[in-house]
Amino acid sequence: MRQAGRYLPEYRALRAGAGSFLELCYTPALAYEITLQPIRRFGMDAAILFSDILVVADALGCPVAFVEGSGPKLEPVRSAAAVARLRAGGVSAHLAPVYDAVARISQDLPAETALIGFAGAPWTVAAYMVEGEGAKEFYAARAFARQDSATFARLIELLTEATIEHLRGQIAAGADVLQLFDSWAGILPEREFVRWCQEPAARIVQALKAEYPSVPVIAFPRGAGLHYRSFVAAVPLDGLSLDTAVPVARARRDFPGLCLQGNLDPVALLTGGPGARREAEEIVRSLAAGPFIFNLGHGVLPDTDPEEVAALVAHVRSLPLPAAGDTGA
Amino acid sequence: MRQAGRYLPEYRALRAGAGSFLELCYTPALAYEITLQPIRRFGMDAAILFSDILVVADALGCPVAFVEGSGPKLEPVRSAAAVARLRAGGVSAHLAPVYDAVARISQDLPAETALIGFAGAPWTVAAYMVEGEGAKEFYAARAFARQDSATFARLIELLTEATIEHLRGQIAAGADVLQLFDSWAGILPEREFVRWCQEPAARIVQALKAEYPSVPVIAFPRGAGLHYRSFVAAVPLDGLSLDTAVPVARARRDFPGLCLQGNLDPVALLTGGPGARREAEEIVRSLAAGPFIFNLGHGVLPDTDPEEVAALVAHVRSLPLPAAGDTGA
Numbered sequence: 001m002r003q004a005g006r007y008l009p010e011y012r013a014l015r016a017g018a019g020s021f022l023e024l025c026y027t028p029a030l031a032y033e034i035t036l037q038p039i040r041r042f043g044m045d046a047a048i049l050f051s052d053i054l055v056v057a058d059a060l061g062c063p064v065a066f067v068e069g070s071g072p073k074l075e076p077v078r079s080a081a082a083v084a085r086l087r088a089g090g091v092s093a094h095l096a097p098v099y100d101a102v103a104r105i106s107q108d109l110p111a112e113t114a115l116i117g118f119a120g121a122p123w124t125v126a127a128y129m130v131e132g133e134g135a136k137e138f139y140a141a142r143a144f145a146r147q148d149s150a151t152f153a154r155l156i157e158l159l160t161e162a163t164i165e166h167l168r169g170q171i172a173a174g175a176d177v178l179q180l181f182d183s184w185a186g187i188l189p190e191r192e193f194v195r196w197c198q199e200p201a202a203r204i205v206q207a208l209k210a211e212y213p214s215v216p217v218i219a220f221p222r223g224a225g226l227h228y229r230s231f232v233a234a235v236p237l238d239g240l241s242l243d244t245a246v247p248v249a250r251a252r253r254d255f256p257g258l259c260l261q262g263n264l265d266p267v268a269l270l271t272g273g274p275g276a277r278r279e280a281e282e283i284v285r286s287l288a289a290g291p292f293i294f295n296l297g298h299g300v301l302p303d304t305d306p307e308e309v310a311a312l313v314a315h316v317r318s319l320p321l322p323a324a325g326d327t328g329a
Numbered sequence: 330m331r332q333a334g335r336y337l338p339e340y341r342a343l344r345a346g347a348g349s350f351l352e353l354c355y356t357p358a359l360a361y362e363i364t365l366q367p368i369r370r371f372g373m374d375a376a377i378l379f380s381d382i383l384v385v386a387d388a389l390g391c392p393v394a395f396v397e398g399s400g401p402k403l404e405p406v407r408s409a410a411a412v413a414r415l416r417a418g419g420v421s422a423h424l425a426p427v428y429d430a431v432a433r434i435s436q437d438l439p440a441e442t443a444l445i446g447f448a449g450a451p452w453t454v455a456a457y458m459v460e461g462e463g464a465k466e467f468y469a470a471r472a473f474a475r476q477d478s479a480t481f482a483r484l485i486e487l488l489t490e491a492t493i494e495h496l497r498g499q500i501a502a503g504a505d506v507l508q509l510f511d512s513w514a515g516i517l518p519e520r521e522f523v524r525w526c527q528e529p530a531a532r533i534v535q536a537l538k539a540e541y542p543s544v545p546v547i548a549f550p551r552g553a554g555l556h557y558r559s560f561v562a563a564v565p566l567d568g569l570s571l572d573t574a575v576p577v578a579r580a581r582r583d584f585p586g587l588c589l590q591g592n593l594d595p596v597a598l599l600t601g602g603p604g605a606r607r608e609a610e611e612i613v614r615s616l617a618a619g620p621f622i623f624n625l626g627h628g629v630l631p632d633t634d635p636e637e638v639a640a641l642v643a644h645v646r647s648l649p650l651p652a653a654g655d656t657g658a
Contacts, residue, residue, distance in 0.1 A: 136465050139596060139599070139630060142594075142596040143596050143599055143600055146596060146597065146600040146604065147600045186552075186574060187573075187574065188574065189573050189574060189592075189594050189626075190574075190576040193574075223515075223552075223574075224574075225554060225555040226554040226555065226574060226575060226576060226579070227576075244516075244518050245515060245516065245517065245518060245519075245522075245552075245553075245555060246555060247519040247555060247556075250555070265471070265518050267468060267471040267472050267475060268475065270468075270472055271472055271475040271476045275475065297518075301468060
């Protein structure tokens with residue numbers, strides 16, 4: 001999860017000479033380079049494409065600016081007219097440089113290293129589009145979704161189609177695995193979670209599975225712990241990514257055969273030392289009774305020491321695992 | 330929950346002529362007035378004291394300033410020396426004006442209207458003290474709690490004692506019910522939730538119960554849905570307050586005999602109309618199989634129309650309830 005980023009000096013060096021954040025995403029040679037940086041340094045089992053969940057908003061004609069230190073700014077989409085102005089047709093043309101980056105990375109990655117493509121889930125992308133920026137609770141987006149739910153449903157519909165198109169483009173270009181990030185799934189009451197998160201995720205994964213049955217899809221409905229059972233029952237996912245708040249032993253019991261990904265606290269990696277490695281060990285021990293992917297529960301924090309990441313990777317690799325036959329995997 | 334606030338014109342009028350936010354909290358006549366405003370207007374079954382969770386930090390010698398539009402600012406407490414400088418002894422003396430307000434309110438409230446006193450839970454207050462301000466994820470506080478957990482434990486210890494003292498002061502002055510707000514309980518991994526939220530809550534409630542067995546205590550570990558069972562098992566609470574994300578029917582099944590409070594989405598009340606009242610009805614229907622308190626899942630939003638609050642109160646009052654004998658309450 002967010003392997004590339006401000007914690008790596010080689011990323012900061014590259015960033016210093018380059019243009020805006022979105023220009024990095026849209027310049028295949030740079031996206032290639034940034035995607036490979038953590039793989040070269042740490043040799044993880046998988047690389048995650050360097051990109052952003054908001055490229056789909058940008059592709060739909062809702063321009064996104066990343067303001068250093070204060071996050072993304074968008075022209076708020078808060079009317080039927082604003083939704084009608086979005087360009088549903090041109091997503092994959094606009095995002096062609098992303099697929100170009102995927103193709104280059106896929107070609108050069110070691111054969112044993114998987115490439116994870118990704119997209120933001122419709123609710124999370126819509127929340128930014130309506131709010132116009134990041135927020136703690138996204139009240140403006142939640143109010144709009146209630147006040148004009150027909151228009152909001154149309155926006156979610158557009159985003160669902162655009163997300164399918166964007167993920168399809170990444171598979172066609174060579175992505176081995178996909179992840180769907182619903183970073184703000186946890187702030188919704190149950191009914192809205194089902195309508196704005198779960199149902200669109202089900203449609204997206206079904207559409208991809210129909211076309212590419214062998215490409216695994218991991219969903220990350222962050223903060224939605226109480227809704228996991230319903231989500232897993234409704235979405236034909238291959239993997240569930242767990243945030244930091246989820247007790248992994250319990251998730252393992254609830255979903256014995258499902259591939260679970262997670263969930264070391266990024267703060268544990270930031271403070272580092274033997275404490276972080278001990279926690280990682282406990283996570284692996286709990287998850288290893290079934291198929292799993294060791295990961296953080298959220299992105300690497302900017303002040304994280306790369307040496308701590310290296311030590312964590314080495315430690316996790318050193319842990320004994322039950323034989324595949326024992327796990328039922 | 331947060332019945333008084335910026336959505337009421339009479340509050341804004343009073344506020345315009347008054348001093349800082351903390352001065353309101355520390356001026357008994359004003360805290361009295363603001364506490365009674367929503368009761369006069371809406372006649373709810375209970376009044377909640379007008380105060381703030383950070384008065385305890387202030388009483389410990391960590392001064393708090395409320396900056397209009399950007400929330401509380403505190404001098405960050407991030408060292409053993411800074412924790413040692415806190416004044417553990419003078420909490421109830423510093424907060425005497427709060428108890429004075431409680432006494433005045435208690436005297437004048439209609440006999441059938443309960444007065445709810447409250448405090449912030451140690452983790453949430455400590456998170457603000459270490460971070461120095463509000464935050465989305467409280468990374469600085471979480472990092473400090475890991476880097477120097479002995480010092481952080483000392484801070485939690487001080488806050489636990491101060492919270493008991495502050496709640497005791499409110500009971501002695503006439504509060505009928507207490508609520509413990511752990512607004513940031515949901516961002517912690519399980520082990521830290523147990524250590525920094527659950528164990529201090531258990532100590533606080535045990536101490537109060539030992540002295541005042543008949544005063545009900547409601548806990549609100551916001552966002553901690555996956556940890557509810559463990560929390561309810563460990564803390565001798567009388568009521569559990571549910572945030573907006575918790576499916577109430579499920580909470581009712583999990584805790585059949587416990588008083589549950591919640592959990593209409595404040596955004597539903599903001600957008601208002603029949604939709605909000607329908608949702609309130611569903612919540613009452615689910616919760617009414619046991620003891621419950623109808624409430625929002627978080628505070629009233631500033632742009633909420635007071636007429637919508639009045640309509641909601643009237644609607645909830647009009648709903649048929651099972652006879653007490655049927656609920657097991």
